Amino acid sequence: MDAILECRGIEKSFGGVHALKKVNFSLHPGEVHALVGENGAGKSTLIKIISGALSQDRGEIFYLEKPVIIGSPRKAQDIGISTVYQEPLIYRELSVLENIFLGREIKTRMGNIDWTEEEKKARSLFESLQIAPHFIKQPMRDLSVGLQQLALIAKALVYEAKVIIFDEPTAILTEHETERLFEIIQKLKERKVGIIYISHRLEEIFRIADRVTIMRDGEVVGEHLVGDINRSKIVELMAGRLLVEEINHLGKKGEKPILTVKNLTRKGRYYDIHFDVYPGEILGFSGLVGSGRTDIAQTLFGLIKPDNGEIVYQGKTISFSSPEEAMANGIAYLPEDRKVQGLFHILSTSFNISVTVLKEISSRMGIVHNSQEKELGKKFVKELAIKAPSLDSKVYSLSGGNQQKVVLAKWLGVNPQILMLDEPTRGVDVTSKSEIHHMIASLAEKGIAVIIISSELPEILKLADRVIVMHEGHITGVFEDQDITSENLVRAATGERMLKTKGSSIEEKNL
Amino acid sequence: MKNIGSHIVENRVLFLLVLFLILFGVFAFSVKGFFTYYNLTNMTQYGVELGLLALAEMLVILSGGAGIDLSVGSMLTIVAMIIGVLIGRAGFNPSLAILIGLISGSAMGYANGFLVAYPKIPPFIVTLASLYVYKSLAMIISVDPRFGPNPMPVSNFPETFYFIGQHRIGGLPFQVLFIFIPVVLILMFLMNRTVLGRHLYGVGSNETAAIFSGINVKKIRVIVYTLSGLLSALAGWVITSRIASARPDIGTGYELQAITIAVLGGVSIKGGEGTAGGVVLSIAIITMLYNGMQLAGIHQIWQLGSLGLVLVGSVLLNQILYNRRKF
Numbered sequence: 001m002d003a004i005l006e007c008r009g010i011e012k013s014f015g016g017v018h019a020l021k022k023v024n025f026s027l028h029p030g031e032v033h034a035l036v037g038e039n040g041a042g043k044s045t046l047i048k049i050i051s052g053a054l055s056q057d058r059g060e061i062f063y064l065e066k067p068v069i070i071g072s073p074r075k076a077q078d079i080g081i082s083t084v085y086q087e088p089l090i091y092r093e094l095s096v097l098e099n100i101f102l103g104r105e106i107k108t109r110m111g112n113i114d115w116t117e118e119e120k121k122a123r124s125l126f127e128s129l130q131i132a133p134h135f136i137k138q139p140m141r142d143l144s145v146g147l148q149q150l151a152l153i154a155k156a157l158v159y160e161a162k163v164i165i166f167d168e169p170t171a172i173l174t175e176h177e178t179e180r181l182f183e184i185i186q187k188l189k190e191r192k193v194g195i196i197y198i199s200h201r202l203e204e205i206f207r208i209a210d211r212v213t214i215m216r217d218g219e220v221v222g223e224h225l226v227g228d229i230n231r232s233k234i235v236e237l238m239a240g241r242l243l244v245e246e247i248n249h250l251g252k253k254g255e256k257p258i259l260t261v262k263n264l265t266r267k268g269r270y271y272d273i274h275f276d277v278y279p280g281e282i283l284g285f286s287g288l289v290g291s292g293r294t295d296i297a298q299t300l301f302g303l304i305k306p307d308n309g310e311i312v313y314q315g316k317t318i319s320f321s322s323p324e325e326a327m328a329n330g331i332a333y334l335p336e337d338r339k340v341q342g343l344f345h346i347l348s349t350s351f352n353i354s355v356t357v358l359k360e361i362s363s364r365m366g367i368v369h370n371s372q373e374k375e376l377g378k379k380f381v382k383e384l385a386i387k388a389p390s391l392d393s394k395v396y397s398l399s400g401g402n403q404q405k406v407v408l409a410k411w412l413g414v415n416p417q418i419l420m421l422d423e424p425t426r427g428v429d430v431t432s433k434s435e436i437h438h439m440i441a442s443l444a445e446k447g448i449a450v451i452i453i454s455s456e457l458p459e460i461l462k463l464a465d466r467v468i469v470m471h472e473g474h475i476t477g478v479f480e481d482q483d484i485t486s487e488n489l490v491r492a493a494t495g496e497r498m499l500k501t502k503g504s505s506i507e508e509k510n511l
Numbered sequence: 512m513k514n515i516g517s518h519i520v521e522n523r524v525l526f527l528l529v530l531f532l533i534l535f536g537v538f539a540f541s542v543k544g545f546f547t548y549y550n551l552t553n554m555t556q557y558g559v560e561l562g563l564l565a566l567a568e569m570l571v572i573l574s575g576g577a578g579i580d581l582s583v584g585s586m587l588t589i590v591a592m593i594i595g596v597l598i599g600r601a602g603f604n605p606s607l608a609i610l611i612g613l614i615s616g617s618a619m620g621y622a623n624g625f626l627v628a629y630p631k632i633p634p635f636i637v638t639l640a641s642l643y644v645y646k647s648l649a650m651i652i653s654v655d656p657r658f659g660p661n662p663m664p665v666s667n668f669p670e671t672f673y674f675i676g677q678h679r680i681g682g683l684p685f686q687v688l689f690i691f692i693p694v695v696l697i698l699m700f701l702m703n704r705t706v707l708g709r710h711l712y713g714v715g716s717n718e719t720a721a722i723f724s725g726i727n728v729k730k731i732r733v734i735v736y737t738l739s740g741l742l743s744a745l746a747g748w749v750i751t752s753r754i755a756s757a758r759p760d761i762g763t764g765y766e767l768q769a770i771t772i773a774v775l776g777g778v779s780i781k782g783g784e785g786t787a788g789g790v791v792l793s794i795a796i797i798t799m800l801y802n803g804m805q806l807a808g809i810h811q812i813w814q815l816g817s818l819g820l821v822l823v824g825s826v827l828l829n830q831i832l833y834n835r836r837k838f
Contacts, residue, residue, distance in 0.1 A: 303722070324725040333723070341723045344716045346783055355713055355724050358706045366706040410724070 002065060004029050004162050004194045005050070005081075010059035012045055019045045021218045023059070027163060027194040032185060034197045034205040034226075037215035037238055037429075043198055046215070047165055050196070051083040052076035064162070077103075082156030083165040090148055092141035097122055099140050100155045125154050129184050146177030153184060164188065165196040170204060171427050174288060182208050200429060202231050214238055238430060253465065254279035258449050259300070259418060264309030269295040270473040273309065277418060277449045282440065284464025284484075285453040287493045291470040293453045294336060297420045301333040302326040314417070327356065330417035334407055334424060336453070342407040343395050350377040350391035352406050357413040380409035385435060401432030408436060412443070419443060420451040425459060437463060457486050469493050516832075523777030526829055527792040534796060538803035545806050548682060556676075556684035556753065558798035559691045560587070562791070563746040564769035565776070566698060567739035569790045571634070572773055574735040575715035575782025581638040582623060583743045583769055584762035585645035590616045590747030592649045595665035595757025598672060600655065605672045613744045619645060620740015624733035642766065653759040666756040676752030686749045694745070699787045711735065716783025768818065772797055775822050796821065 005027040012020040020042050027033050037043050048054040050061070052070040060067050063079065070076050073083075091099055101118050108114045119136065126133035131150060135143060140151065149169060156164050166185075170178045185208055188195060197209055205212055206226060214222040214237040222229075222237045257276035264273040270292035277283055285293040298304045300311065302320030311318050313329070320326040323333070335341035344352055354361060354373045361372040377391045384405040388398055395403055404425065411419060421440065425433040440463060444450045454460050460467055467484050469477035469492035477492030477499060479485075492498045519525045539546040564583045571580040590612045597608035619641065626637045653662040678685040702708040714721045714731045721728050751757045776793030778785030800821060801814050 322725070322727070323723060324727055327725040335723050340717070340719050342720055344713055344720055344783070346716050347712060351709065351712070355709060355726070358709055362706050367704055368706060368709065370704070 003027060003062070004064060006062040007046070007050065008060050008062070010046065010049060010061075011057045012049065012054065013057055019218050020049075020056070023215075023218070023220055025213060025220070027196060029162070029192040029194050030189045031211060032189060032195045032197050032209045034199065034209035034212040035215065036199070036202070036205065036212060036234060041215040041238070041429075042218040043215055044167075045218075047083070047167060047196070047198065050076070050163075051081060051165055074103075077159050077161075080160055080162040081165070082152075082159055082161040082163070083167065084149055084152045084156065084169055085167045090140045090152070093139055095139055096136045096143065096151045099151055100125075100136075100158055102155070104158050121158075122154065125157055126150075129153070129187050131180075131184075144177070146173050146180065149173070149177075149181065150184070153188075161193060163194045163196065165198075167198050168200065168427065169197075170199060170201060178204075200427070202234055205234075206231070235430060253281045254447070254449075258314060260312040261296075261300075262310045262312070264296070264299065264306050264311065266295065266299065266304060266306045268473075269304070270470070273475060275468055275475070275478070277451060279417070279449045280444055280447045281465045282444045282450045282452060282463050284460040284467040285451065285470065286457070286460050286467050286489050287470035287476075289455055291493070292473040293470050294422055297333055297422055297451065297453060300326065300331060300418070300420065327414055327416075330415070331420070332356075332411040332414045332416035332418070333420045334411045334422055336422035336426065338404055338407050338426075342410075343403060345396040346394060348392045349381075349386070349388045349395055349398070349406055350374065352395050353377050353380050353409045353413065356410050376413060380412065384409055384439065399429070401428045404428045404436065405432060408439065416448060418449045418451065420453070422453045423455065424452065425454075425456070457489060460484075460489065461486060469498075475499070519832075521833070523829070524786060524789045524792065527776065527789060527796065527825075530825060531792055531796050531799070534799060534803070538799065538806075542803050542807045545803055550802070550806070552679075552682040552684070554798055554802040555687045555691075557801065558794045559684070559686045560746040560750045560753075561765060561768055561772065561797070562691060562794040563694065563742045563749070564765055565772035565790055565794055566694065566787065567742035568766075568769045568773040569776065569778050569785055569787065570698075570711070570735045570742075571739050572770075572778050572780060573715045573782060573785050574711055574732060575718055576627070576634065576732065578627075578634050578715075578732075578735070578782060579638060579770065580620075580623065580736065580739045581635070581766050582619070582641040582645055583739060583746075584765035585642045585649065586616050586619050586740055586743035587747040587750065587762035587765060588759060589619070589645045589649035589652065590744040591751045591757045591761055592652045592665070592759055594748055594751055595668075596652055598669070599665035599667045599757070605669060609748055612748055613741060616744020616747065617737050617741045620737040620743070621733060623740070624736025627736060628729040628732040646763075650759045653757075662759040664756050664758040668752075668755060673752055673755055676749055676754070686753070690745060690749060694742070695787055695791055702787060707731075707734070712783055714782075768815075771818055771822055775825060 003026040007023060007025040010020050010023040010025075023042070023046060025046065035043050035046070045054065049056050050070070052073045052075055055069070055071060061070065062068070063081070068079070070081070091102065094102070097115075097118055100122055106114045106117045106121065122136050123133045126136070129150070135147060140148060143151070153164070169181060173181065185195060185197075197205070199205060209226050211223065211225055212229065212234065213220055214234060216238060256278075258279045259277040261273055261275050265271050273296060275283075285296070287293055295304055299306050302322045302325050313331075318329070320329070320331075326333070339345070344355070350373060354376055357376065358368060361376060362368045374391065380386065381388065381391065386405045386409065387402050395406060398406065404427075408424065424440065425436050428436065437459070440450060440452065452460070452463060461484060464484065465480070467477075467479045467489060468475055469479070469489055471493055476497050477488065479488055488498065519529055544550055564587065567583050568580060571578045593615050594608050594612040597603040597611060598605050623637055623641055626632050627634045650662040653664065654660060655663045675686055675690070680688060702711065710721070710726045710731050713724065713726055714728050718728060747762070750761060772793050773785070773790055774780060775796070776785065776790035778790065797818060800817055804813060804817065805811070
């Protein structure tokens with residue numbers, strides 16, 4: 001069949017940076033065409049051109065076999081190219097129905113909005129995707145991210161989209177929501193919609209894509225049918241070199257725990273939490289988002305007050321009332337949401353790296369030593385291979401992987417005794433991810449107690465020496481050595497109680 | 512391919528500098544009596560009081576969290592009255608009276624900061640309330656029971672009190688040399704080189720990230736509003752000395768002009784963005800504009816309108832140039 005969308009020889013430069021070099025890309029109806037590449041490879045730029053947010057310097061776009069100038073996101077949507085971003089662009093206060101029909105309202109003859117007709121159409125739309133539309137009258141803000149995404153897909157269908165672009169749609173979805181999304185993508189294929197699918201999770205590509213285009217440094221370095229290629233080949237093309245997947249973590253676990261948590265409870269968040277952390281180990285926290293992992297970390301960091309229980313740190317019972325206090329005592333926490341909690345976007349790279357250690361690089365009077373600040377910045381840029389034009393570059397101009405490295409640098413500077421990492425590689429490209437993993441392993445080797453909270457099983461399996469699994473605020477499993485298997489982790493995460501008692505094998509009982 | 516043009520368009524401070532130079536050129540060529548040493552030095556004194564208030568707004572707006580201080584004009588007025596009454600009616604030593612005035616201003620700023628930081632009342636509401644409370648207090652203080660229940664200005668000051676507002680060194684007004692310039696330099700140093708300054712930008716640009724970075728957000732907020740009170744108090748002292756009178760209505764309307772100048776100077780109303788340099792240039796532009804218009808024989812009633820036009824015009828021009836720029 002002929003292509004619905006075809007890009008020929010697309011070129012784009014930003015200042016001196018050649019972001020896209022003679023890029024060709026085509027999409028057929030009913031096809032899922034995956035677009036992969038590391039952050040900064042040019043995927044986003046290409047997508048922005050196709051969705052009208054940017055215009056190309058050179059090259060042509062053919063849509064339904066006619067050359068088009070897309071020009072604006074509005075026009076893209078009008079002609080049938082819709083984009084579903086990682087974080088859905090929604091009007092939070094409006095209802096799902098209003099969001100879906102915004103700009104394409106069905107009107108009565110009097111010119112009023114025909115709510116009955118809209119509702120009828122929305123219901124049939126959702127039903128055709130096999131989703132019970134019980135939420136269509138609720139305000140968008142009450143919906144989970146997964147449902148918000150579905151509403152945007154429905155909106156795309158209202159606009160009779162022939163092309164839907166998914167930009168890392170599963171990054172913030174739960175596993176269940178991800179499954180549902182894949183089913184819907186299948187339905188969209190049946191409707192002959194062409195889908196451009198961007199993801200950092202290569203497994204997903206093998207599950208749902210028909211074709212994959214791999215980009216590197218602004219160029220297309222490969223276009224293959226998914227059946228003709230394997231994972232390591234894709235990674236090789238993306239990186240331009242083979243990646244080492246193994247992590248050598250030879251850390252020596254300390255004898256005595258540096259931190260002991262007893263009986264910790266905060267109603268509604270977590271209950272009766274017990275665990276020890278040893279210097280030099282990597283302790284993994286697994287479980288679903290919202291299972292209480294983040295709340296425990298934030299409690300140790302002085303952000304949440306527990307109702308009862310005890311935290312013993314370096315032999316003393318502590319109760320930090322602010323992050324300031326926790327940091328002064330050598331506890332660092334890398335938060336899960338780098339955009340909101342981690343970074344000062346409009347400020348410089350240097351600022352972001354040094355903000356947590358200003359006390360150490362300033363005089364008693366509170367005057368910052370510029371030279372020391374610069375040195376610190378340079379040191380981390382080198383150590384973590386942060387790609388930034390200069391230390392003065394604003395953080396928002398960096399790619400996701402480099403932004404995450406900046407957040408990491410910010411916390412490493414503190415020289416913590418305990419480093420808690422909450423989703424340290426979320427939304428990060430493959431190379432940066434591997435670099436960050438090596439960094440984490442080497443920190444543990446230096447004797448730091450590392451706590452890593454992650455929703456990605458491979459990450460936990462790869463890094464953790466010991467894993468605590470949580471489910472709805474309770475610890476449902478603690479695993480060591482050969483017991484750390486994906487099967488065990490998934491079982492505990494879904495609520496199976498798998499606590500190991502000393503000396504016996506895994507004890508199983510259902511909650 | 513960045514050229515000078517796009518630098519100017521992207522950098523608000525450079526843009527203001529160019530605007531300043533153009534305006535300066537226009538006045539120098541077209542307005543008689545503008546380009547004289549006397550006028551150029553003399554007009555600077557008129558920028559000091561409003562300038563101090565604009566710097567106060569800069570700090571508060573920069574600190575984010577919808578920060579704004581509507582009470583700067585009232586704090587200026589009440590401090591002017593405190594100093595005036597203490598010296599003129601109670602016979603205090605001027606230095607002591609000034610000190611008390613500055614401390615009171617800081618205390619009133621602290622009260623604003625406390626209400627914003629701890630019970631978390633929106634800054635707009637807190638300072639709107641204190642605008643009226645402080646203004647009313649200023650009038651209450653100004654009542655001289657010997658002459659009935661109405662607010663009265665104070666103007667019997669000893670000769671030494673006029674020094675700061677009326678004296679000159681080499682033609683340059685004393686308050687510019689010994690108050691305004693040092694304040695600007697201290698603020699620049701504070702904002703660029705100190706931990707406090709970094710924390711201020713951090714809190715202003717992303718409050719949540721600031722909390723997660725161990726920055727004491729509440730403390731920063733309180734400090735910023737307290738400094739706003741102190742700067743307003745300084746302005747209250749200077750204006751009293753310059754016009755040789757403490758009047759209970761003197762600061763009326765200054766708060767909005769101060770906010771306008773801060774915003775014109777490139778302080779982002781969203782917080783986290785802005786520099787003292789930009790605000791100083793903005794003060795210079797407005798002071799020069801008022802002076803040039805006055806010398807050209809344009810009536811004072813045009814002043815506020817021109818302030819508004821410059822604000823909208825400069826932002827508009829900046830945007831047009833920015834959009835027309837080729838990447």
